[in-house]
Amino acid sequence: MSGRVIVITSGKGGVGKTTASANIGVALATTGVSVALVDMDIGLRNLDILMGLENRVVYNLVDVIEERCKLRQALVKDKRLPNLCLLPAAQTRDKTAVNADQMKTLCTELKSMFDFVIVDSPAGIESGFQNAIAGADEGVIITTPEMSAVRDADRIIGLIEARKDEIKDHRLVINRIRPQMVKTNDMMSVEDVLEILSVKLLGIVPEDEEIIISTNKGEPVSGTDNVRSGLAYRNIARRLRGEDVPFMDLDALNNTWVTKLVKFFTPVRA
């Protein structure tokens, strides 16, 4: 078996890399394929908390690389999905504990065990990022519709395109979009972002309070039904598997029963 190594990256911090990694991982695993989530943010690990697996971590990525344990021992199985595993980062070490060659070896080994290997990259473009993309076959760039995030995403896309021999494909996810603000021209639209970045679009994720709740609970939203951001991540996972899924109609999100009711009672003028 040779799986696909997909690195989730953004350049800017706080745009939702870790949230996207957790949700894409869960969404992919729900479709039945085997998935490994790799946290590369050594020293600032969070993915285990989002997955609700913090208390199960015994060994970590650095232990595997420094051969203190076998890879199989360090993989933490998800609470709900038996075909989903997490390889946690070390918390008491820093980015220099790993180098690019070691990451390549690790990714090759993981690829032979799983259909999908999702690597959560740290923010920045320094060694931590370089290590995270070292073994990747594909890239997913996360951005929010803000100028600063888009600028950083542009820089990252440049770095990824420079390695197109290794990273064959890269696509963009626009996160935390607020349809209402786009409508009133207070936020960049999907088209605006795509015009600047001119890159293939993988998905659009609307802003959702449920994300905050799920982060605190340690249960990614894509595992729950009836959550719009969860649906967006499930669509992303299907697109990653090669399915053709139409993009979410953001206007429809505004069309809740309350707005319909308001519209119904608003007199139509000729």
Added chain:
Amino acid sequence: MSKIAIISQPDKGVLIDLGGCSSLTEAAHHLTSTLQISSDFWNGVNIDLNLGDLALSPDEVSQIISIAAEVGVKPAQVFASSKVTRSSLEKNAVTIGEGAPMKLPEATSEVVGAQPDDQVLSSAESEAPVEQVSSGEPSPATATDAQDTPTDLAVQSSGDDAATVAPSPEDATAAGEPPAPPAAPPAQPPQPVILYLRQTLRSGQAVSHKGHLVIIGDVNPGAEVLAEGDITVWGALRGIAHAGIGGNTRAEIRALKLQPVQLRIAHAIARSPDSPRKGYSSHSGPETARIVNGTIRISATNPD
């Protein structure tokens, strides 16, 4: 290994080991930050230095000596394995240490993972047998792999700032530290060294110690405390604690607020339950974790 280690030498005070540093600047930086813990902290303590295999010129040696002199420390003897450094030490009229300096023992064998199934912490010892939860990890096959953190008096910090260290109980009291009431039980022969640490350990910081470990402060999630003996936290224990490294199943972990992510004693591992502990509030008072019938149990700490 850490850049700097502080090793307590039985009856001979403290050895500051700079053997992990690769350059003079690094050694100078770590020595300065360590010695500046407090100006009178090192008073009356016999201090030896180990320069490891650093090759230093006479000028550089005098630089190191003057760093120590700034806080009133005059090393009793200095160990060095490099010939260049030894001759530089002679030129500076510094006593060269005879024989080999004390070293941090190499990592202990058989640490974590001997117990394949992790257990959920039970709220009280009186409760039904600890709920066995199928392990999140594939069962560890080899348990002989060593822990990388050096044992004995080494404080590691992921940042550059050296952590505060108190070398031994005697020295600690001399420096104005109050003796912590719930100190280690005296019954254990031979008397292990106790490390008092007066600071809150934050995420990413790790402390390991060969004897008993007393922390006056909190241990936050993401921090790790490891000891061959008992671990006592005069505060909230919210991170990972591993007592009895090397296989001491009689080791205990106690804290004013016991809310750990994971507890490990000798080869046993217990993790926190996924839902909040039943019947537990932060006002529950001090609690002790120990091994009962091979599994980790928690009970209220009673003075006995």
